[in-house]
Amino acid sequence: MLKNYNHNTVLLKESIESLNINPSGIYIDATFGGGGHSKLILSKLNNDGKLFSIDRDIESIKIASLIKDKRLHVIHSTFSLLKNYMKNYNLLGKINGIILDLGVSSIQIDDSTRGFSFKKDGPLDCRMDKNNGIPAFKWLYSASEKKICWVLKNFGNERFAKLIARKIFLQNKIKKITRTNELSKIIINSIPCWNKYKHPARRTFQAIRIFINNELEELKIILKNSLLLLAPYGRISIISFHSLEDKIVKNFMIKYSQLPLFIKKLPLTELEIKNNYKNILKIKYLGKKKPSKKEISINYRSRSAILRSAEKLKI
Ligand SMILES: C[S@@+](CC[C@H](N)C(=O)[O-])C[C@H]1O[C@@H](n2cnc3c(N)ncnc32)[C@H](O)[C@@H]1O
Known part of the structure; x- marks a missing residue:
């Protein structure tokens, strides 16, 4: 039996609108979670449309499998491997839209057995895919003090x-840290002061989660691969929840949507752009959106979300 699940999808309407859905198109929801985006995409497709929904978390895949719809294809995988799947389906360059809603879902955070929450006690695991990689407590036990410090600084x-x-590091030498509340207590006892509106363990848990799940590398790979996956005029929309993710998304959008700063001869003809800049100019950046005050008041988790979208160029 599946546990009750509840995830308030952030920027749902805006992100799906930004995909400009073609009812008979082929779409990818690379972060199925509780299925908010997938369900809305399905409601906009006709009988010829197709949706591939991906998640690396088997619990999400179980939720996805409850949707009985011939247009939906569910894949248990990380989105960095998506290119291989689409190659096997002969769908490279044929995808009309990709949605990425990054990070963890409320379903994962609320389940104390997953170890994502610094507020609920549970095993310090933090893996989105419980069958892959090493749990956070094992990594913390084997890592050097320098490496732990680097992760906390760079990812948190x-x-x-x-x-x-x-x-x-010292606590692990005395007694292995295995639970989330043990780690939370250690953090509280380590630091001299903190902002009363922000839990002192928030940044450390975020950093460990990003590291354990290799989240930033995953993002870089899917962004690059989206250039191969998308059909001309196909769109990608990405919702990120912290500055590290958004910086990667923004840099990707800038890198592939702008001509080099110094061009000797201007203006360029369409043929010149095609011949000389086809390796650089791949997408048109469609801009960014943030949640409204109303959405933030209903769903506080949405406060840090940024949606950025782009359209693949036909050159
Ligand atoms: C914020 S939730 C998505 C919520 C979803 N849009 C909804 O409306 O319910 C992010 C989901 O993406 C999954 N995820 C994160 N990184 C992933 C990756 N690299 N590959 C596949 N799934 C990933 C997580 O397991 C989680 O279920």
Whole structure:
């Protein structure tokens, strides 16, 4: 039996609108989660349309499998491997739209057995795919103090990274840290002060989760591969939840949508652009959106979300 699940999809209407759905098109929801985006996409497709829904979490895949719809194809995988699947289906360059809603779902955070929450006690696991990679507690036990500090700094922007890493390292020598509330307590005892509106363990948990799931590399790979997956005029929309993700998305959009700063001869003809810049100019950036005040008041988790969209060029 599946547990009750509940995930408030962020920027749902805006992100699907930005895909400009063609009812008979082929779409990919690369982060199925609780299925908010997938269900809305399905409602906009006709009988010829197709949707591939992906998630690396088997619990999400179980939820997806409950949807009985011939147009839906469910794949248990990381989205960095999507290109291989689409190649096998002979669908490279034929996808009309891709949605990515990054990070973890409320379903994952609310389930204390997954170890994502610094507020609920549970095993310190933090893996989206429980059958792949190593749980966070094992990594923390085997990592050097320097490496822990590096992860907290780089993936959590944690200003007390050094102090926290030291305490984690020393505590693991005395008794292995295996539970989320043990880690939370260590963090609280490591740092001299914190913002009363932000839990002191928030950044450390985020950093460990990003590291354990290789989240930023996954994102870089799918963005690059989207250029091969999308059909001309196909669209990609990405919802990110923190500055590290958004920076990668923004840099990707800039890199493939702008001509080099210094071009000797201007204006360029369409043929010149096609011949000289086809390896650079791949997409048209369609802009960014943030949740409204109303959405933030209903779903506080949406406050940091940024949606960015782009359209593949036909050159
Ligand atoms: C924010 S939730 C998506 C919520 C979904 N849009 C909804 O409306 O319910 C993110 C989901 O993406 C999955 N995920 C994150 N990174 C992934 C990756 N690299 N490959 C596949 N799935 C991933 C997570 O397991 C999680 O279920």
